[in-house]
Structure formats: C-alpha cells, structure tokens
Amino acid sequence: MDLTEEEPLPNIKTPMMQAAILIDTLDDLFVEMFGRPENEFAAAMLADAEKSGEVDPEKMVSDFFSENAEHPEGLWHGGITMMWISAAYALRAVVLSAEGNMADAWVSICDANYWLGLIKGIRAERTGRMPPAHVKGGAAIKARGQLVGDHAYRLAKSGNYTSRADAVRKIKLDVMLFAREQCGWTMSELQAPDTIDGYLKQRGYTPKASQQEG
CATH class of the missing domain: 1.10.437 (Apoptosis Regulator Bcl-x)
Structure with a gap:
C-alpha cells in the first residue's frame, strides 16, 4: 500500500x-x-x-x-x-x-x-x-493526533538519539505504520517528519544522548 x-x-x-x-x-x-x-x-x-x-x-x-x-x-x-x-x-x-x-x-x-x-x-x-x-470528524482527528503523538513520544524516549531530528528520521516509518494500522490514518511521507517533530516538541522530548553529554 x-x-x-x-x-x-x-x-x-x-x-x-x-x-x-x-x-x-x-x-x-x-x-x-x-x-x-x-x-x-x-x-x-x-x-x-x-x-x-x-x-x-x-x-x-x-x-x-x-x-x-x-x-x-x-x-x-x-x-x-x-x-x-x-x-x-x-x-x-x-x-x-x-x-x-x-x-x-x-x-x-x-x-x-x-x-x-x-x-x-x-x-x-x-x-x-x-x-x-x-462532531465525529473533528473529535476523531484530535484523538488520532493524540494517539499517534503519544506513540511517537514513547518510541523516541525508548531510543538513544542524538537530536530530535535524528529521532524523527529513525522512528518515522514505525509511526506511519502505527497510524495506518491502529488509526486508519495514511500519513503523507513528505509531511510526516514535520508532524512527528511537532508531536515530540509539544511533549517536551529531550534526546537521551544530549542528556548524557550534559
């Protein structure tokens, strides 16, 4: 697909x-x-x-x-x-x-x-x-974003990435697959990095690697 x-x-x-x-x-x-x-x-x-x-x-x-x-x-x-x-x-x-x-x-x-x-x-x-x-459309879109954003955050937290951009690159396909299979959402491959980056930024994600350096 x-x-x-x-x-x-x-x-x-x-x-x-x-x-x-x-x-x-x-x-x-x-x-x-x-x-x-x-x-x-x-x-x-x-x-x-x-x-x-x-x-x-x-x-x-x-x-x-x-x-x-x-x-x-x-x-x-x-x-x-x-x-x-x-x-x-x-x-x-x-x-x-x-x-x-x-x-x-x-x-x-x-x-x-x-x-x-x-x-x-x-x-x-x-x-x-x-x-x-x-309104089902609006409520579902909001809930969908929360669900996929939480999944992206969990993936990023569990990995040892050098930056938020590095995390986005490496979890992108997993997040897109989750969105499609669990939420029926086919994310745009071009827009997905910006969307995932926004989810991580919103949740205050800090890469483990940068924490260790600090």
Missing part, C-alpha cells in the same frame, strides 16, 4: 481510536464540570497508567460502589471517580487492541461508554442539559 496517499478523515472503527475519542470526551467534561485546565484529566490518567503499568477497572468499580453504598447522594457522589473508571476501561481497550485481542477490546470500549453515559447523566441532572455531541 502506498503510504503517501492521504485520507480526509481517520477510521474511527477501531478500539484504539474509540478509546482515544473517549478519553478526549472525558477531558472535555472534566474541564466543564470541574473547571480544570484542558488536557489535565487525560494527562493525569495516562501518567498514572504509565507509572503503575496496569489499570484495574474492576477493582475501581468495586471500590466505587463500596465507598458510595451508604452515601446520601449515591452515585452522584462519585462523578470524578466514574470518569477514572471510564478512562481505565478505555486504556484497557488500548492495551488489548495492541495485543491483537479485538473482541475483548470492544467489550472494554462498551464498558467505558457505559460509565461515560452515567457521567453525562450527572451533568444533565446538574445543568439541565446534555453536552453537545462531538
């Missing part, structure tokens, strides 16, 4: 893309419901998952119901916890998808959407209106 062909919109019909869109939606709700900075929720969730190496949504659900069983507000008491549960299922879907276990990945996406629905219900109860539906 020619990697230089562009597609106008990403393929959202993969568990990994659905997970990225879910986390993006949760981040938007977090901003609106709790007045926190944009991307804070998503960044915190991903950092926590990377630190622990594993997420256990079932334990989170068990703890949630145990903690809220006798609370007078019941489910309404744990809106932010429900966000974490939904995101945990979404992250599990990413892991399962990367392992090739698509059936269980889709089950996790369904679980994530269930908890997202409860959160939207809380929002509607408190504000009297439902959140506006995401």
Whole structure:
C-alpha cells in the first residue's frame, strides 16, 4: 500500500481510536464540570497508567460502589471517580487492541461508554442539559493526533538519539505504520517528519544522548 496517499478523515472503527475519542470526551467534561485546565484529566490518567503499568477497572468499580453504598447522594457522589473508571476501561481497550485481542477490546470500549453515559447523566441532572455531541470528524482527528503523538513520544524516549531530528528520521516509518494500522490514518511521507517533530516538541522530548553529554 502506498503510504503517501492521504485520507480526509481517520477510521474511527477501531478500539484504539474509540478509546482515544473517549478519553478526549472525558477531558472535555472534566474541564466543564470541574473547571480544570484542558488536557489535565487525560494527562493525569495516562501518567498514572504509565507509572503503575496496569489499570484495574474492576477493582475501581468495586471500590466505587463500596465507598458510595451508604452515601446520601449515591452515585452522584462519585462523578470524578466514574470518569477514572471510564478512562481505565478505555486504556484497557488500548492495551488489548495492541495485543491483537479485538473482541475483548470492544467489550472494554462498551464498558467505558457505559460509565461515560452515567457521567453525562450527572451533568444533565446538574445543568439541565446534555453536552453537545462531538462532531465525529473533528473529535476523531484530535484523538488520532493524540494517539499517534503519544506513540511517537514513547518510541523516541525508548531510543538513544542524538537530536530530535535524528529521532524523527529513525522512528518515522514505525509511526506511519502505527497510524495506518491502529488509526486508519495514511500519513503523507513528505509531511510526516514535520508532524512527528511537532508531536515530540509539544511533549517536551529531550534526546537521551544530549542528556548524557550534559
């Protein structure tokens, strides 16, 4: 397949893309419901998952119901916890998808959407209106960029490159393959280096080799 062909919109019909869109939606709700900075929720969730190496949504659900069983507000008491549960299922879907276990990945996406629905219900109860539906194209493109950018950053961090440009050159094909297979995005071979460089710069990437020299 020619990697230089562009597609106008990403393929959202993969568990990994659905997970990225879910986390993006949760981040938007977090901003609106709790007045926190944009991307804070998503960044915190991903950092926590990377630190622990594993997420256990079932334990989170068990703890949630145990903690809220006798609370007078019941489910309404744990809106932010429900966000974490939904995101945990979404992250599990990413892991399962990367392992090739698509059936269980889709089950996790369904679980994530269930908890997202409860959160939207809380929002509607408190504000009297439902959140506006995401425009699929815009939401998918934003989520796609986040997903591919995070993958590029992980690849760059794991290598010993002399500069950001060196990292871009050496991870470019891997990033393009990931974008195509996991996100349905055929990146332009001419534009890919600038796109990947932007992802790394945005995430504050510093080459290991330059750190060692310093």
